[in-house]
Amino acid sequence: DAGVIQSPRHEVTEMGQEVTLRCKPISGHNSLFWYRQTMMRGLELLIYFNNNVPIDDSGMPEDRFSAKMPNASFSTLKIQPSEPRDSAVYFCASSLYRRGRAWETQYFGPGTRLLVL
Amino acid sequence: KNEVEQSPQNLTAQEGEFITINCSYSVGISALHWLQQHPGGGIVSLFMLSSGKKKHGRLIATINIQEKHSSLHITASHPRDSAVYICAVTPRSSGSARQLTFGSGTQLTVLP
Numbered sequence: 343d344a345g346v347i348q349s350p351r352h353e354v355t356e357m358g359q360e361v362t363l364r365c366k367p368i369s370g371h372n373s374l375f376w377y378r379q380t381m382m383r384g385l386e387l388l389i390y391f392n393n394n395v396p397i398d399d400s401g402m403p404e405d406r407f408s409a410k411m412p413n414a415s416f417s418t419l420k421i422q423p424s425e426p427r428d429s430a431v432y433f434c435a436s437s438l439y440r441r442g443r444a445w446e447t448q449y450f451g452p453g454t455r456l457l458v459l
Numbered sequence: 460k461n462e463v464e465q466s467p468q469n470l471t472a473q474e475g476e477f478i479t480i481n482c483s484y485s486v487g488i489s490a491l492h493w494l495q496q497h498p499g500g501g502i503v504s505l506f507m508l509s510s511g512k513k514k515h516g517r518l519i520a521t522i523n524i525q526e527k528h529s530s531l532h533i534t535a536s537h538p539r540d541s542a543v544y545i546c547a548v549t550p551r552s553s554g555s556a557r558q559l560t561f562g563s564g565t566q567l568t569v570l571p
Binding site for chain 1: 492494500501502503504507545547558559561562563564
C-alpha cells in the first residue's frame with residue numbers, strides 16, 4: 343500500500359494567491375482528516391470527512407479555507423487568498439472508521455510544507 | 460491551560476537509557492494516542508489507548524484514566540528513537556466529531 347499521498351510536498355507562493363493542497367487517502371479508508379502544524383500552535387485539526395461528507399469543520403480558521411472530498415480517493419484543501427500566517431505544514435490523514443468503536447488508528451501523509459511570502 | 464499537557468518539552472538521553480514521557484489531560488476522553496514525528500516531518504501513530512497498557516517492541520504506553528495521565532516509555536533507547544513524541548486525546552464530549560486534541564510534543568534526542 344502506498345500510504346496516504348499528498349501533493350505538492352512543498353509550495354511557495356505569494357500573498358493573495360490561491361493555494362490548493364491535495365490528498366489521496368489509503369484505499370478502503372472511509373475517514374479523512376486535514377491538520378495544520380505550526381511552531382506556535384502545534385498540530386490542529388482543520389476538518390474531517392466521513393464517507394466523503396464533511397463532519398466537522400470547526401477547526402477551519404476562516405472563510406479563506408475550504409475543503410472538498412468529491413470521491414473516496416481524493417480530497418483538496420484550498421486557501422484563497424493566501425496570507426503569510428497560513429505558512430505551516432499541512433497534513434492529511436485517513437482511517438477506517440467502524441461505528442461503535444471509540445477511535446481508530448490514523449495514518450498520516452508526509453505533509454505539504456507551505457510558505458506564503 | 461491546554462487540555463493536553465506534556466512533559467518534559469525537551470529530553471536528551473544517552474543511548475541505552477530508559478526514557479519516560481508524560482502526558483496529562485483535563486477532559487474526559489474516549490481514547491489517547493501517542494504519535495511519533497520524525498526529523499523529516501512524517502507522523503506515525505504509535506499507540507491508541509483507552510485503558511491499561513500496550514507494548515510494541517521497546518515502546519510501552521500506559522494510561523490511568525482516574526488520574527487522567529499517560530506515560531510513554533522507551534527501554535534501551537537508541538539514537539534512531541530521536542524524534543518528537545506527541546500525545547493526543549479524543550475528548551469524550553466530541554461525540555460524532557472524532558477530534559484529536561494535541562499536546563505540544565516532547566523533543567527527544569538520544570545521543571550515541
